[in-house]
Amino acid sequence: MKNWPLWEVFVRSKNGLEHRHCGSLxxxxxxxxxxxxxxxxxxxxxxxxxxxVPSSAxxxxxxxxxxxxxxxxxxxxxxxxxxxxxxxxxxHM
Amino acid sequence: xKLVQYLYGIADNALILGQRLGELxxxxxxxxxxxxxxxxxxxxxxxxxxxxxxxxxxxGGDATEDTIAFLRSEREYKNxxxxxxxxxxxxxxxxxxxxxxxxxxxxxxxxxLSQDETLSAIAKKCIKEVQYHTRFSSDWIKRLxxxxxxxxxxxxxxxxxxxxxxxxLFHQTEADQAMVSEGIGVDVTKLKxxxxxxxxEILIESTLAIPEMKYFQKGGKHGIHTEHMGYLLADMQYMQxxxxxxxx
Numbered sequence: 001m002k003n004w005p006l007w008e009v010f011v012r013s014k015n016g017l018e019h020r021h022c023g024s025l026x027x028x029x030x031x032x033x034x035x036x037x038x039x040x041x042x043x044x045x046x047x048x049x050x051x052x053v054p055s056s057a058x059x060x061x062x063x064x065x066x067x068x069x070x071x072x073x074x075x076x077x078x079x080x081x082x083x084x085x086x087x088x089x090x091x092h093m
Numbered sequence: 094x095k096l097v098q099y100l101y102g103i104a105d106n107a108l109i110l111g112q113r114l115g116e117l118x119x120x121x122x123x124x125x126x127x128x129x130x131x132x133x134x135x136x137x138x139x140x141x142x143x144x145x146x147x148x149x150x151x152x153g154g155d156a157t158e159d160t161i162a163f164l165r166s167e168r169e170y171k172n173x174x175x176x177x178x179x180x181x182x183x184x185x186x187x188x189x190x191x192x193x194x195x196x197x198x199x200x201x202x203x204x205x206l207s208q209d210e211t212l213s214a215i216a217k218k219c220i221k222e223v224q225y226h227t228r229f230s231s232d233w234i235k236r237l238x239x240x241x242x243x244x245x246x247x248x249x250x251x252x253x254x255x256x257x258x259x260x261x262l263f264h265q266t267e268a269d270q271a272m273v274s275e276g277i278g279v280d281v282t283k284l285k286x287x288x289x290x291x292x293x294e295i296l297i298e299s300t301l302a303i304p305e306m307k308y309f310q311k312g313g314k315h316g317i318h319t320e321h322m323g324y325l326l327a328d329m330q331y332m333q334x335x336x337x338x339x340x341x
Binding site for chain 2: 004025026027028029031032035036038039040043
């Protein structure tokens with residue numbers, strides 16, 4: 001049980017929304033990961049769909065590289081689409 | 094009052110199994126499985142409440158779901174022997190769950206068709222929960238049965254030991270017969286073949302041996318319980334017996 005791999009859990013809270021990362025858990029296989037995710041992360045009606053992904057399948061950026069990765073975007077406000085007016089009906093943007 | 098006895102016959106199984114699973118809260122093999130087992134426990138206690146509230150309404154007077162749950166004596170509980178068996182190890186907890194879930198699902202499928210509207214509504218509400226319980230316990234049977242040599246041996250031991258309690262699930266009490274004849278109750282004798290067929294399918298898939306047994310234990314449905322029941326009730330009833338009428 002100590003050797004159970006780690007899984008990342010993504011839950012979609014409503015139809016039409018995207019799956020969001022909500023945490024991780026241990027499980028021996030994908031079926032168990034899905035069932036564990038159901039029990040750990042959706043017991044208060046948080047979701048209508050679950051994805052589980054082996055944590056080992058995720059390639060993450062290195063915090064040491066944060067400077068070169070993220071800082072160059074800081075002074076480029078013109079990349080933000082903030083100059084448009086969104087209609088009221090448009091949600092979840 | 095036959096209906097009340099009939100309700101006890103169904104609800105006491107859920108209560109006692111819920112209590113047994115509740116004992117595992119904080120003691121599961123890991124966090125995820127701990128939560129899963131406790132979720133099942135809470136599902137079962139929720140189901141119990143629906144049946145007991147209905148029973149209390151029929152009984153009238155001072156009866157409430159709490160008096161029914163906490164203030165009866167051992168002989169007055171009509172749960173099957175299977176559900177009161179202890180959490181000897183994880184394989185026993187899973188084995189007990191599996192052997193009960195398959196029966197429970199078959200029972201609720203039929204109970205949905207009850208002429209009694211309340212019972213039918215309760216069954217419809219409970220069935221989704223029990224479908225998940227069955228999936229959970231069946232998956233674990235396969236995982237342990239077809240796992241390591243040790244998990245297989247333990248799972249097989251649990252199934253062998255618990256098998257003797259399965260036949261009682263299909264015994265009819267007087268209350269059962271009365272309710273079946275009124276179109277309210279489920280004829281459990283008719284569930285038996287389907288039950289063993291489903292159980293055997295999973296056991297074979299799990300590479301476990303199907304026990305061969307001629308003599309089975311019985312008694313719970315008539316209030317004659319195994320030695321484990323007294324301890325379970327002592328635990329469960331402690332607060333109400335020590336501080337009568339206490340509330341949270």
